[in-house]
Amino acid sequence: xxxxxxxxxxxxxxxxxxxxxxxxxxxxxxxxxxxxxxxxxxxxxxxxxxxxxxxxxxxxxxxxxxxxxxxxxxxxxxxxxxxxxxxxxxxxxxxxxxxxxxxxxxxxxxxxxxxxxxxxxxxxxxxxxxxxxxxxxxxxxxxxxxxxxxxxxxxxxxxxxxxxxxxxxxxxxxxxxxxxxxxxxxxxxxxxxxxxxxxxxxxxxxxxxxxxxxxxxxxxxxxxxxxxxxxxxxxxxxxxxxxxxxxxxxxxxxxxxxxxxxxxxxxxxxxxxxx
Amino acid sequence: xxxxxxxxxxxxxxxxxxxxxxxxxxxxxxxxxxxxxxxxxxxxxxxxxxxxxxxxxxxxxxxxxxxxxxxxxxxxxxxxxxxxxxxxxxxxxxxxxxxxxxxxxxxxxxxxxxxxxxxxxxxxxxxxxxxxxxxxxxxxxxxxxxxxxxxxxxxxxxxxxxxxxxxxxxxxxxxxxxxxxxxxxxxxxxxxxxxxxxxxxxxxxxxxxxxxxxxxxxxxxxxxxxxxxxxxxxxxxxxxxxxxxxxxxxxxxxxxxxxxxxxxxxxxxxxxxxxxxxxxxxxxxxxxx
Numbered sequence: 001x002x003x004x005x006x007x008x009x010x011x012x013x014x015x016x017x018x019x020x021x022x023x024x025x026x027x028x029x030x031x032x033x034x035x036x037x038x039x040x041x042x043x044x045x046x047x048x049x050x051x052x053x054x055x056x057x058x059x060x061x062x063x064x065x066x067x068x069x070x071x072x073x074x075x076x077x078x079x080x081x082x083x084x085x086x087x088x089x090x091x092x093x094x095x096x097x098x099x100x101x102x103x104x105x106x107x108x109x110x111x112x113x114x115x116x117x118x119x120x121x122x123x124x125x126x127x128x129x130x131x132x133x134x135x136x137x138x139x140x141x142x143x144x145x146x147x148x149x150x151x152x153x154x155x156x157x158x159x160x161x162x163x164x165x166x167x168x169x170x171x172x173x174x175x176x177x178x179x180x181x182x183x184x185x186x187x188x189x190x191x192x193x194x195x196x197x198x199x200x201x202x203x204x205x206x207x208x209x210x211x212x213x214x215x216x217x218x219x220x221x222x223x224x225x226x227x228x229x230x231x232x233x234x235x236x237x238x239x240x241x242x243x244x245x246x247x248x249x250x251x252x253x254x255x256x257x258x259x260x261x262x263x264x265x266x267x268x269x270x271x272x273x274x275x
Numbered sequence: 276x277x278x279x280x281x282x283x284x285x286x287x288x289x290x291x292x293x294x295x296x297x298x299x300x301x302x303x304x305x306x307x308x309x310x311x312x313x314x315x316x317x318x319x320x321x322x323x324x325x326x327x328x329x330x331x332x333x334x335x336x337x338x339x340x341x342x343x344x345x346x347x348x349x350x351x352x353x354x355x356x357x358x359x360x361x362x363x364x365x366x367x368x369x370x371x372x373x374x375x376x377x378x379x380x381x382x383x384x385x386x387x388x389x390x391x392x393x394x395x396x397x398x399x400x401x402x403x404x405x406x407x408x409x410x411x412x413x414x415x416x417x418x419x420x421x422x423x424x425x426x427x428x429x430x431x432x433x434x435x436x437x438x439x440x441x442x443x444x445x446x447x448x449x450x451x452x453x454x455x456x457x458x459x460x461x462x463x464x465x466x467x468x469x470x471x472x473x474x475x476x477x478x479x480x481x482x483x484x485x486x487x488x489x490x491x492x493x494x495x496x497x498x499x500x501x502x503x504x505x506x507x508x509x510x511x512x513x514x515x516x517x518x519x520x521x522x523x524x525x526x527x528x529x530x531x532x533x534x535x536x537x538x539x540x541x542x543x544x545x546x547x548x549x550x551x552x553x554x555x556x557x558x559x560x561x562x563x564x
Contacts, residue, residue, distance in 0.1 A: 006374050006458050007468035013375075015367035020386050023435050027401035028393075030411050034404045073310055080307045083294060092307075094547050095315045101543035102318075103497025105517035106536045109524060110318035113325060113533075120317060145314065164292045180293050206394025209499035209517065213524070226396040226500065233400065233504065238409050245400040249393065256392045 028249070035246040038239050046243040054220045055228045056247070062136055062224075063204035066143035070200045074151025075193060081152070082159035099148045104209025111142055112214045134216030139224060142210040147200035154196035158189050158270075191266035198262055202255035206248065322540050325533040337534030342511055346519035347538065352427070353515060354495045357434040361491045362484060365442025369480075370472070373450035374458065384447070390439045398436045399504025402429060425507030430515065433501035438494050442487035449483045450476070482557035486550065493546040497539055 035043065046052060080086075081093055099107065115122045115132040125132060132138050162185065170180055208226040215222040223231075225248055232241040294303060326334050337343070368387050372380055390398065404410045406423035416423060423429050457479075461471040477484075499517040506513040514522055516539055523532035 004375055004455070004459075005462050006455060006471070007462065008370060008472070009375050009377075012367040012370040013377075015364065016371045016383065016387075019364045019367075020383075020439070023432065024386065024390055024439055027398065027405050027436065030404040031397070031401040033411070034409075073307075073314070076303060076307050077311070079294070080304060083292070084300060084304060086304060090551070092311065094551055095311060097547045097550065098315050098319065098543065101493050101546045103493075103499060103517050103539045103543065105499040105520045106322065106497070106539050106543075107318065109520055109532055109536055110322050113529070114317060114321055120321065121313070145318070148314070167292055177293050177299075185293060202392060206396070208394065208396050208503075213521075226394055229396050229400060230504065233403070238404075241400055242404065245397045248397050252392045252394065252397070256389075259392075 031242060031245055031249065034238070034242040038243055042239065043243050046240045047247055051219055051223070052225075052228060052244060052247075055223050055225045058136060058139065058221075058223065059205055059225045062140040063143055063201050065140040066147060066204045067197050067201045069140075069144045070147055070151045071193060071197050074148065074196060074200075075155055075189070078152045078155035078159055082156050082162075096149050096152050099146050104146060104207065105213070107145055108142060108210040108213030111138075111145060111210065115141065115214065133214055134218075134222060136222055138214040138216070139211050139222060142214050143204035143207050146207050146210050147203045150200040150203065151193065151196035154192045154199070155189050158192040159185075162188055191262065191269045195259065195262045195266050198255060198259040202252065202259065205251055205255065319540065319544075322533060322536050325529070326537040328533075329530050333530065334534050334537070337531045338538070340531055340534075342514065342522070343516075343519055343531065343535050345511055346514050346516045346535065349427070349430075349514070350496050350516040353430050353434055354492050356431050357438065357495045358488055358492050360435060361438050361442050362488055364439065365446055365487055366484070368443040369446040369450050370476075373447060374455055387443050387447075388440050390436050391444075395433075395437055395498065395500030395502075396504060399433055399501040402433055402436070402501075402505050406432075424505055425509060425513055427513075429505035430502050430513065433505045434495045434498055437498055437501050438491045441491035441494065442484060445483040445487035445490070446480050449480050453479055482553050486553045486557075489546055489549050489553075493543060496542055 038046070077092075077096065081089065081096075112119075112133055114120050115125070115138060117123065117126050117131075117133070119133075122131075122133060130137075132141060166184055167180055170184055175183070206226060208224075208230075211224050212227055215224065215227070217223055217227055225244060229241050229244045229248065232238075232244060294300060326337075329337070368383075372384055372387075403424060405412060406416060406429060407413050408417065408424075410424075413424075423432070457475050458471050461475045462468070466474070496515075497517055498515075499521075502515055503518055503521075506515065506518060508514060508518055508522070510522065516535060520532050520535045520539075523529075523535060
């Protein structure tokens with residue numbers, strides 16, 4: 001027990017460990033236990049089956065597309081919120097939180113109706129010959145919507161803290177706007193942008209509610225990994241469900257390590273530039 | 276704010292920040308404004324306009340659907356159980372990791388944050404392998420006649436998993452900054468542990484606790500993936516509000532689905548409004564030196 005005059009270590013530590021053990025660790029251990037029962041050969045057969053591979057490919061590709069969109073839109077949004085004064089700024093700032101506050105099922109329902117053939121966006125896009133709902137593009141849009149706040153909220157404080165002294169110094173030395181943007185501002189926000197992108201990508205990989213409404217969920221075409229897990233469960237194929245869930249868990253851990261590494265780098269970077 | 280020099284002078288000084296020129300500013304603001312309207316505003320507008328498509332009376336009739344009413348009740352009960360439990364856990368976890376130094380502290384913090392990184396579907400499947408018929412305790416629970424999966428306890432457990440970090444994440448950074456001086460002083464002067472917590476710590480963190488609880492509530496009420504696995508989606512029994520939306524949508528009752536969605540959207544907008552208010556309240560206090 002640590003030495004401190006403050007009481008309550010035993011009680012609070014006990015509650016914390018018991019809770020995390022029962023609510024978080026026990027289920028995850030049960031899942032890994034179940035998957036380890038399958039046997040390596042069978043596990044590999046499930047994971048490398050064409051349908052699983054197609055689902056993984058679709059999920060990863062569309063998560064990348066969604067993250068790319070968020071990298072651009074999120075940075076612009078963060079820039080606008082950090083640098084400009086304009087009427088409605090508070091409202092815009094509050095709107096950024098909508099994708100986190102709005103339940104994923106509601107987001108999925110709304111996006112599907114927007115992009116359906118007779119929807120507000122779907123009808124004009126259909127005229128152009130572009131179909132979004134029930135295609136991989138719909139998957140990307142659902143993923144992009146649910147992960148909008150990540151890049152904004154990681155980049156916004158960095159731009160706010162950037163200060164204009166370096167910018168002014170470089171301008172007095174004759175740098176152009178483009179040079180200042182590409183050599184000073186972008187490098188300064190890059191670690192935060194990368195951290196935000198890895199959070200958004202991780203979230204997109206695991207997204208379920210918003211995607212299944214708009215995806216159409218055709219096997220091999222628009223079926224994401226999370227849905228395939230769910231379908232295997234409904235088919236009472238518990239081994240396959242456990243195996244695919246384990247793959248998702250492994251992807252989550254990899255993303256967690258990447259995110260933590262990037263964030264540690266970002267902190268070192270901020271420390272070095274003296275902010 | 277710096278005073279605004281006229282354009283020629285500003286060009287001469289060459290100290291205007293990048294993007295502050297009138298054209299760049301207008302272009303960037305315009306692009307962000309249009310994309311935001313399309314991406315963030317349009318879905319919200321669509322939800323309310325679709326729900327109101329059959330008229331206000333139609334909306335109310337759709338909201339009065341027995342299945343939707345039952346789903347509202349179930350979602351409310353789940354939140355009433357899960358949110359207080361999460362507050363207790365969040366406070367205990369924050370007290371543990373901010374007031375004491377002990378081996379494994381970093382690991383414990385990482386564990387608290389872990390559910391944030393895990394897909395809700397994985398969480399749901401994992402619970403099934405604990406309490407389901409195929410799970411670790413499944414046979415035992417069946418013998419005892421206790422139903423966890425496909426019933427309220429399972430829904431609550433899944434909600435607790437996905438929201439585990441919510442209160443703790445808001446409170447921990449604040450308590451870290453505040454340190455242990457005030458509590459040490461109180462205890463040294465003879466206050467009991469409980470009195471110290473209630474009179475010294477809690478007033479410092481009350482807004483963060485409330486904020487965490489509000490976020491936790493929004494997530495519990497809106498959770499879809501994890502709950503859809505553990506609830507079994509038994510019509511009229513274990514359908515929470517988000518599941519009811521999916522059910523109505525699959526029944527081609529789009530107006531009904533949007534009516535159910537308006538309640539959750541209203542809660543989401545209320546959550547954001549409270550967030551803005553709480554930030555202002557706690558900001559006023561915390562910016563004091």
